[in-house]
Amino acid sequence: MRMEKILKLIYGYVVMMVGGEQLERFLNLCRNRNIYMEKIHYLDTDRFTAQIQAKDFLRLRPVRSKTGVHIQIMQKRGLPFFFFRNKKRKAFFAGMLLGCVLIFFMTGRIWNIHIEGNVRNSTGEILDFLEEQGVVHGMAKKKVNCSEIAASVRRKYNEITWVSARIEGTRLLLEIQEGISQKETVSETTPCDLTADKDGVITEMIVRAGIPVKKIGDICKKGEILVSGELHIMNDSQEIVRNEYVHADADIFISRQISYYQEFPLKHQVEETSGKVKKGIYFQLGSWYLGLYRNAKQNQKCISEEYPIRITENFVLPVWIGKIKIMDYKTEEQIYTQEEAKQEAVQRLQIYEKKMLQNGVKIKENHVTTKINGQLCVTRGTIQIIEKTGKESRIRESTSETASK
Known part of the structure; x- marks a missing residue:
């Protein structure tokens, strides 16, 4: 149904009112000549309204002459009539043509480089390396060699064991898997x-x-x-x-034990927001930036959210709309209570353990205690971990020759 409506708008259609004494004969002749009408609605015994395609409307003249009916056009809808009404607006059509050319140009370029699976190497670091290799936002898709990009990333970073690069729409997607780096690589056939x-x-x-x-x-x-x-x-x-x-x-x-030590002062700085929150928006097109808000002053904090504009899921335009919040804040010095200090120590320990888990290390148990030592909160102890081991060590030829003798 949706496709039919789109086709009607492309080819154009006419909403008309037909009046006269021979309406039944008019409809029968239209059927015999394969002239189709839809949405026929009788206003009274000698009038009805209907929709008809623009190309079929031009074929009604001999039928109208035979039946003597009167046809009145009520509405003209669709692209052909739209273009006819605006044929003198040259700037409008030039703008439409320029827009089509611009969209065609933009679909042939990479506007978003998405990297996923990286933990040890930051996204910014990998993007900087790709920029050194000539892979940047806005480059032509025909210049992108996915296999060469994947190979260069593997050569640069020893921790990365597998890279997949592919293009989807205007996006370059890099999927990365990281493993344990080894200084000496040994082929699978080397003893x-x-x-x-x-x-x-x-x-x-x-x-x-x-x-x-x-x-x-x-x-x-x-x-x-x-x-x-x-x-x-x-x-x-x-x-x-x-x-x-x-x-x-x-x-x-x-399984092995590692030592854990963490300390932080009880005195700490806390930022508290005060006053009203001011909101604004900004637009970014490539490196061009337009902010519709007042710049933040001293003792003011800015929080921004940025949204890229998409035509489709994978057609990402190099245009961003951002929302920004500016709020006043003041810094106060506070002192952790014993309970708050212990909670902060637990959170820091959890962050440390989370990093180990991301590197493939399992945590079996921990023997960590937290104590308040003067103006410091000290956490120390041991953590029992389980991790993979087994470094490949080449068997030298001299060793094998001596053994064979």
């Missing part, structure tokens, strides 16, 4: 051992390739071999015939 990079107790071990040297519950020291890539080939007498070397592969998790 290597897995060694411990930290001291701890092994809690879980799943070996896919290689010979486990340690088992669950064993204590491991930094640098010790956990899974060996050296395989001993035995004969029937259980004597070593030869050695073979593989790329050790395993998921190993260890």
Whole structure:
């Protein structure tokens, strides 16, 4: 139904009133000539109104002559009539043409670079790197090489293990996965051992390739071999015939303790808002900025919210509308009570633990205490964590040659 209405507006239609004594004959002749009308409404016995397409209206002349009816045009609707009425407005049509050209130009460019999945590397840092590579907002889509962008990001940041770059509408989307960075990269076919990079107790071990040297519950020291890539080939007498070397592969998790220390003064600055809140708006087009508000003075705080203008979900224009709130505030010095200080210490500990969880570290338990020491609130103790270990250590050729001899 919606599409039919759009087509009617594109081709144009006429709302007309037909009057006369031979209305039935008029309708029958229209049907025989495939002239279609809709929304027929009888005003009385010898008059009715109807809608008809503009191209069919021009075919009514011979039917009207035969039946002697009178046809009165009540309304003309649609683009053909709109253009005809405004044919002398050259500036209007020039503006429409310019708008179409502008939209066509803008759809061929990247107006939004969206990055998701990054934790260790900030979005601003990655955008600055992309700008150095020539990937900026407003660049032509035909100049964007997604595979080259993904490869350059992986080369720049060792923590990033996987990057996907694709274009949707006027947006460049980068999906990132971060892993544990390693100084020495070893190919999957190179013989290597897995060694411990930290001291701890092994809690879980799943070996896919290689010979486990340690088992669950064993204590491991930094640098010790956990899974060996050296395989001993035995004969029937259980004597070593030869050695073979593989790329050790395993998921190993260890439990270890880390120290935690945090302190902050009981005296702290608190900002309190006062007076009325003044509101304003601003517009931003690329680097051009127009603010419809008074600038904030000293002891005033600004809070802004920015909304990009979209034509479709993925067609984001380089135009933003922002709302801003300006409010007065004053700074007061306050002192935490013991209860407030402990709550603040707990919140800081939770933020610290959240960062560890984001880096793939599990928290088993914590033994942390908070005490008030003069004008300081001190939190100290240990946290029991579980994290992945297993650093790939290449088996050198000299070692393998000595073993084979």
